[in-house]
Amino acid sequence: MDVKDIIKEENLVYGKTKLLTDNIMHYCPGCTHGVVHKVLAEVIDEMGIQEKTIGVAPVGCSVLAYNYIDIDWHEAAHGRAPALATAINRLYPDKYVFTYQGDGDLASIGTAEIIHACNRGENIVVIFINNGIYGMTGGQMAPTSILDMPTSTTPYGRKVELNGYPLKITDLIAQLPGTCYVTRQSGHTPAAVRKLKKAITKAFENVGKKKGTSFIEVVSTCNSGWKLSPVKANEWMVEHMFPFYPIGDFKDE
Amino acid sequence: MAKVRGAIVVDVEKCKGCGLCVVACPSKVIDLAKEVNGKGYNYAYMANPDACIGCANCAIVCPDTVITVYKVNTEANV
Numbered sequence: 246m247d248v249k250d251i252i253k254e255e256n257l258v259y260g261k262t263k264l265l266t267d268n269i270m271h272y273c274p275g276c277t278h279g280v281v282h283k284v285l286a287e288v289i290d291e292m293g294i295q296e297k298t299i300g301v302a303p304v305g306c307s308v309l310a311y312n313y314i315d316i317d318w319h320e321a322a323h324g325r326a327p328a329l330a331t332a333i334n335r336l337y338p339d340k341y342v343f344t345y346q347g348d349g350d351l352a353s354i355g356t357a358e359i360i361h362a363c364n365r366g367e368n369i370v371v372i373f374i375n376n377g378i379y380g381m382t383g384g385q386m387a388p389t390s391i392l393d394m395p396t397s398t399t400p401y402g403r404k405v406e407l408n409g410y411p412l413k414i415t416d417l418i419a420q421l422p423g424t425c426y427v428t429r430q431s432g433h434t435p436a437a438v439r440k441l442k443k444a445i446t447k448a449f450e451n452v453g454k455k456k457g458t459s460f461i462e463v464v465s466t467c468n469s470g471w472k473l474s475p476v477k478a479n480e481w482m483v484e485h486m487f488p489f490y491p492i493g494d495f496k497d498e
Numbered sequence: 499m500a501k502v503r504g505a506i507v508v509d510v511e512k513c514k515g516c517g518l519c520v521v522a523c524p525s526k527v528i529d530l531a532k533e534v535n536g537k538g539y540n541y542a543y544m545a546n547p548d549a550c551i552g553c554a555n556c557a558i559v560c561p562d563t564v565i566t567v568y569k570v571n572t573e574a575n576v
């Protein structure tokens with residue numbers, strides 16, 4: 246059978262969701278941000294909540310996320326996405342409000358906002374992209390950088406004596422009574438992407454049920470900041486990040 | 499046993515040549531072209547089209563969502 250006999254509308258099994266715009270993403274080749282954007286767009290599309298969803302974009306590489314997913318968005322100051330999401334959720338309690346934040350944004354400058362929003366149990370979804378680094382500004386150490394990880398500000402690797410311990414912020418978030426669902430996922434293989442999609446779907450369903458805060462960490466790569474190819478970055482993540490940031494659910498109530 | 503055949507279409511100008519689809523494919527269908535697209539990336543293409551089973555693994559992991567997947571059950575056509 247010839248390829249052109251297979252490539253026909255009636256044989257379509259996978260294509261880009263309409264919720265992803267036609268804009269070319271500014272992300273580096275192989276960046277996990279693109280995978281998570283795709284999954285988010287698919288979930289919002291499949292749940293039929295495009296008109297009811299409001300995203301809050303962060304400062305970081307995903308600052309322009311609003312160019313790529315065709316929903317309503319707000320842009321927050323660095324780290325303040327959970328505070329803005331709180332306000333939006335309280336003004337529009339029937340909307341599906343989510344924040345999309347990097348690890349520098351969420352676990353460094355925005356630590357206060359995320360802890361208190363989760364502790365208050367704001368009825369929102371938090372998507373937390375943990376690539377262990379400040380991607381946008383040139384690969385500096387983040388609170389989440391793991392020990393011995395080379396970054397532009399720790400060229401010989403992160404050391405406890407000088408840089409302190411890496412912060413497992415998701416473990417802290419899971420302790421807070423306001424959170425109903427806390428999980429750590431990834432997006433480096435087809436199976437991981439499918440699991441991530443289930444997790445994001447559950448989180449948005451929780452908003453519909455008004456259950457409180459759903460928090461999804463996505464252990465991610467920043468291949469440019471890590472100075473590895475996209476394929477090698479995924480391998481490095483599996484070998485070095487996963488032992489410290491194991492994949493799985495913390496809480497599902 | 500039903501025989502499944504698949505095929506992919508890559509939006510060549512939007513592909514960034516990251517290679518994540520190449521390693522995600524269970525049938526070793528995809529390779530990066532020697533030629534480059536308008537942005538200078540070695541884009542993905544079906545180097546071994548007969549082996550494609552239409553599983554969509556490549557499209558699912560593509561960060562730029564530039565792969566479309568088609569699948570047929572060839573037995574139905576015999």
Ligand SMILES: Cc1ncc(C[n+]2csc(CCOP(=O)(O)OP(=O)(O)O)c2C)c(N)n1
Pocket residue numbers: 304305306307323346347348349350351354374376378379380381382387467
């Ligand atoms: C108030 C303020 N402080 C610092 C910065 C500089 N800055 C921009 S992005 C960023 C960190 C981004 O890292 P992360 O949140 O991990 O996102 P990534 O780019 O890795 O996805 C910083 C410190 C800023 N824009 N605003």
Ligand code: SF4
Pocket residue numbers: 271272273275276277278306376380381466467468469470
């Ligand atoms: S710098 Fe890192 S996080 Fe930012 S787009 Fe590039 S790979 Fe992605």
Ligand code: SF4
Pocket residue numbers: 275508512513514515516517518519520541542556559560561562563564565
């Ligand atoms: S995963 Fe997507 S962007 Fe990367 S090489 Fe394959 S088709 Fe191109």
Ligand code: SF4
Pocket residue numbers: 504505506522523524525526527528549550551552553554555556557567
């Ligand atoms: S659809 Fe499956 S078999 Fe075909 S190229 Fe993609 S990953 Fe390979």
Ligand SMILES: [Mg+2]
Pocket residue numbers: 347348349374375376377378379380387
């Ligand atoms: Mg980061």
